[in-house]
Amino acid sequence: MGIQDLTITPLFFFILLFIAYLIGPVVTNSKTRPYYISALLVKFMAAIMLGIIYQYYYGGGDTFGYTTYGGDWIFKAFMDSPAKAFKLIFLADQYHFSDTFQYSQHIWYYGDLHSYFVVRVAGFFGLFTLSTYSSTALFFAAFSFSGSWALFTAIANLYSNQIKKCALAILFIPSVIFWGSGILKDTLTFGALCWLVWGLIHIVENGSKNPFKIGIVILAAFIIYSIKIYILMCFLSALFVWVYLKNINKIKNAAIRILIAPILLSSLLFVSYYSVESIGSTSSHYSLNNIAERAMVTAYDIRYGWGARGGENSGYTLGQLDGTWASMFRLAPAAINVSLFRPYLWEARNPFMLLSALESTLLLFLTLKAFFVNKSIGQTLKEPFLTFCLVFSIAFAFAVGVSTFNFGTLMRYKIPMLGFYLLAILINPKKIDKSITKRAYFS
Known part of the structure; x- marks a missing residue:
């Protein structure tokens, strides 16, 4: 973080805030609107504060590994050749190119598939922010906020007369705000997890077959899988419990419900185990063995x-x-x-x-x-x-x-x-x- 943060960051702060105001009437209603801008602002403040604390209190950390020793080198590659930056963002870690080595050799997490995903995102946002740390952090915070807001609106519709409790749980837990807003793995996985549950609420609770929502579920699961596989493994077991209860509750006849319950439960347990095993088997660290x-x-x-x-x-x-x-x-x-x-x-x-x-x-x-x-x-x-x-x-x-x-x-x-x-x-x-x-x- 430097003088550039003081000049460029305010510009992106107001641009993102202006965009939020423009789409506000579409993504809010009379009950959720009072929480909208305040929830976004605390995310922005947390994203900037996290960078300040890491720099002046901890003296470094992961967040600078993703930027100073990550995304900044992608931006330098972009200034020399956009094609090289494209390779570093979209193709690196799959292929090692001799023409990008002068940049990739300085990237700390280049060989770490999960950490490098965050570098890719930081590098992509950095193309727009001139690789300014605080400005890039605002984009991370905006992504995290988008997921938490989507989830909050869906849950607020389920429990419309307990909306303050929903807001506290999803939008205003202090540690979640702080650790889920800056340039960290946790920000991306938290935002993606919120989008994932948002989509599943519509699919499981409301029976939606909307391709857009199904697509969001797939994309969110991919982001989580690319960064922290274990989140997805914990999530899947709970998801099958949700699906089981939702479907068994649809059967009103008690006798039929007692007859069907073991079959449905066994099937879902098998699918759950197979799904967790399949995801874990893609990484030696997370295989069940x-x-x-x-x-x-x-x-x-x-x-x-x-x-x-x-x-x-x-x-x-x-x-x-x-x-x-x-x-x-x-x-x-x-x-x-x-x-x-x-x-x-x-x-x-x-x-x-x-x-x-x-x-x-x-x-x-x-x-x-x-x-x-x-x-x-x-x-x-x-x-x-x-x-x-x-x-x-x-x-x-x-x-x-x-x-x-x-x-x-x-x-x-x-x-x-x-x-x-x-x-x-x-x-x-x-x-x-x-x-x-x-x-x-x-x-």
Whole structure:
């Protein structure tokens, strides 16, 4: 980040804000409109603040690996030859070209397929922003916002009389705003996950066969697959639970439902297992045979290796991992707990951990309220979409909690599941209004 950010970024800030104003009447309705611009502005501010904090507090990090040592070199290639930039964005990592080596040799993540996907996106946006960090960050934030807004409008239509709860869960969780807005993997995967669920709400809940929405689902799944495969693996199991409950609830005759349920459930379990196995088999790290060992290696690497750069006091341990599924499942309760409710207030060792601890404490309070005051969890499990939210968030909490062992890293990794968990514990099924409000385009 430099002087160029101060001159070019304001221009793109107002351009993107102006575009948002133009399309606002199309993507909002009377109930969602009050949240529209405020949600976008906090994403923009977070994207810029993340860059400032990484530069002046951490002294570097992934975000500059994607830009200074990534996208900037694609822009330099573009200034010399647009064809070379095209190769680096669309063909690199599949083919190594001698005429682009002078640029690719400086790109840190050129050999890392998943990380280089972020470099491609940063490089593409950089062609428009003159490779200015903060301006490029605004485009990342805009993409993330587009997904979260689309998802919010769809969910707000399902639960139109609990819209404030929907807004809190999808648009205004502080850690999700911060870690899901800057130039990071998490921003792209979060935005894509929101688009994916938006499309599936229309397909599963509303029975839509719209080719555009099906196309968005495929594109969003591709983005997630290209960056963080494990998100998709956790998601698929929860998706089949959603599909099962939605279809079994359509059968009104109790006798037929009892007869069909085992067949439908077995079929979906088989498809779920095959889908997860198929996705995992495309990477040796995430095949079902290797995933337990991978979780162990990643957890200890983050705890004692590169992840420890954030400070020894940021680390945690749940117990001994030995690379087997048994050791992972033995730590499952502790892993879910650490993702949802830790760090505790007394574990905070720096300002960021304190903010995370405050958020986790509030999440614990809301969870206890849902179980013991509202007593709504039983009703939640009767709602297919809310059950999906709960299953996905718990499965994801287990996956990242057992394989991270560092609070600083965990703060980033857990953002995909936070909104869905909040929806599951905040939305009261007893108060769902089944009437349909005037829909925005995305809803």
